[in-house]
Amino acid sequence: xxxxxxxxxxxxxxxxxxxxxxxxxxxxxxxxxxxxxxxxxxxxxxxxxxxxxxxxxxxxxxxxxxxxxxxxxxxxxxxxxxxxxxxxxxxxxxxxxxxxxxxxxxxxxxxxxxxxxxxxxxxxxxxxxxxxxxxxxxxxxxxxx
Numbered sequence: 001x002x003x004x005x006x007x008x009x010x011x012x013x014x015x016x017x018x019x020x021x022x023x024x025x026x027x028x029x030x031x032x033x034x035x036x037x038x039x040x041x042x043x044x045x046x047x048x049x050x051x052x053x054x055x056x057x058x059x060x061x062x063x064x065x066x067x068x069x070x071x072x073x074x075x076x077x078x079x080x081x082x083x084x085x086x087x088x089x090x091x092x093x094x095x096x097x098x099x100x101x102x103x104x105x106x107x108x109x110x111x112x113x114x115x116x117x118x119x120x121x122x123x124x125x126x127x128x129x130x131x132x133x134x135x136x137x138x139x140x141x142x143x144x145x
Contacts, residue, residue, distance in 0.1 A: 045071070046067050046126050049129070050133065053083065062140075063082070063083035064078060064083070065077075065134075070127075072117055074117050080106055080141075081101070106141075107142055
């Protein structure tokens with residue numbers, strides 16, 4: 001995989017941090033305060049949502065995912081498998097069918113997109129509603145492609 005490099009002592013190429021509210025806003029590009037750095041990092045916020053046929057890797061398949069770069073509102077839509085939506089519960093993908101896309105191509109495209117929207121020399125910060133669910137799929141996708 002090319003692109004974003006891990007920081008610190010992690011084996012995960014995309015480190016996940018929980019973003020918390022900060023009471024002040026700093027606009028200085030040269031500020032090194034840890035508090036201010038969290039605000040500078042907000043330039044790299046990427047909201048991620050995954051859709052899968054099961055609740056975990058091994059019991060389901062990731063059918064698609066979407067990402068939005070918060071500051072620019074740029075989007076990425078990764079489709080791995082065409083899926084049928086349950087009309088009673090649109091959050092569920094009840095049937096995997098149709099064309100399967102090459103996961104390597106999808107995740108390489110996602111990696112390229114991340115590097116285009118994030119500031120050079122910095123890492124992306126992924127945000128999700130239910131990060132445990134969404135992150136397992138994204139992490140698995142990057143490690144297995």
